[in-house]
Amino acid sequence: SEEVGTVDYFAVIATNILFFVILFSFAIFETITTPLTIVMYAWTQSQAVLYNGIILGGLAVQSVGVMIAIKILSKRFNEKRIMFGAFLLLIASFVMLIPYGNEPIPRVAPGLHPATNITTPSPHPQNITHHPNVTTITTPAATTPSRGCPWNYKWCDTTPKLFFGQMLAGFFLQGLGYPTSNVLSYALYSKILGPKPQGFWMGWLTASGSLARTLGPVFVSQIYTNYGPRLAFGAAAGIVLLATLWLIGVY
Numbered sequence: 001s002e003e004v005g006t007v008d009y010f011a012v013i014a015t016n017i018l019f020f021v022i023l024f025s026f027a028i029f030e031t032i033t034t035p036l037t038i039v040m041y042a043w044t045q046s047q048a049v050l051y052n053g054i055i056l057g058g059l060a061v062q063s064v065g066v067m068i069a070i071k072i073l074s075k076r077f078n079e080k081r082i083m084f085g086a087f088l089l090l091i092a093s094f095v096m097l098i099p100y101g102n103e104p105i106p107r108v109a110p111g112l113h114p115a116t117n118i119t120t121p122s123p124h125p126q127n128i129t130h131h132p133n134v135t136t137i138t139t140p141a142a143t144t145p146s147r148g149c150p151w152n153y154k155w156c157d158t159t160p161k162l163f164f165g166q167m168l169a170g171f172f173l174q175g176l177g178y179p180t181s182n183v184l185s186y187a188l189y190s191k192i193l194g195p196k197p198q199g200f201w202m203g204w205l206t207a208s209g210s211l212a213r214t215l216g217p218v219f220v221s222q223i224y225t226n227y228g229p230r231l232a233f234g235a236a237a238g239i240v241l242l243a244t245l246w247l248i249g250v251y
Contacts, residue, residue: 011192012201014250016208018083019185021243023209025090026178027216028236030056032224033171040099040162042106042148055168059175066179074187080251083184087244089177094237096170098230099162106148107156155228162229 033056034048043051073082149156186205193201224232 006194007196007201008192011250012189012204014246015185015189015192016205018181018243018247019189019205020208020212021240022090022178022181022185023212024216024219025094025236025240026174026182027213028220028232029093029174029178031217032220032229032232035224036162036229037167038147039149039153039156040105040167041164044147055171059171062172062175063179066176067183070180070183074184079184079188080247083181083188084244084247086177086180086184087240087247089173090181090240091237091244093170093173093177094233094240096166096173097162097233098237099160099166101160101163103161103163105156105159105161107151153225153228155226155230159228159230 033052034045037043037048037052038045070082189202189205190198220232220236223235
């Protein structure tokens with residue numbers, strides 16, 4: 001077998017960087033979907049989990065179709081060109097998720113359930129003057145889960161509501177770009193390594209992906225909380241654009 005020293009280190013590093021961005025972008029996507037829909041559409045936590053779960057399930061089915069299509073397309077087109085197209089789809093998905101228009105985001109402050117009066121037999125009728133046979137207990141007012149945009153999110157005053165169809169389109173594009181770029185990263189990386197044992201180098205690829213899955217949620221949650229979806233998705237699109245330019249540069 002070939003010596004480990006014959007590995008193209010530059011190609012290995014370049015692919016690891018691309019794989020990092022791919023997993024980083026998907027970590028941003030899966031982290032932000034639930035809080036985004038709660039804010040934009042005033043869904044409850046349970047509604048957001050249910051509806052987003054259905055959407056992500058649909059994207060999983062879509063990904064299966066994408067994998068089959070990749071196998072066919074890779075026989076007709078260069079894999080690097082398909083990868084380039086996948087990165088363009090990722091950029092388009094984040095651009096599509098940037099809100100525009102004039103419809104304001106719903107502001108739903110936490111509310112209170114009405115206090116409940118419960119009537120029970122009085123254990124001490126001698127202590128009650130007006131109603132000797134009952135004791136009235138007022139339950140504490142229960143706080144309902146907050147929905148819509150919290151009042152401490154100042155960006156809600158200047159950011160319009162994301163159209164639901166627009167969000168679905170962004171999710172659809174993500175469902176095309178992510179599985180395509182993910183699968184092709186492994187394929188290209190394996191070809192770069194060649195016939196030599198690949199366990200060590202595949203470990204580095206997995207590590208770069210794990211780092212991306214760690215940093216992505218921290219990155220997007222901080223930007224989204226402080227500046228809103230426009231800057232969060234704009235920054236994500238910018239990062240993928242830089243990766244696309246990197247792909248062109250090392251092509």
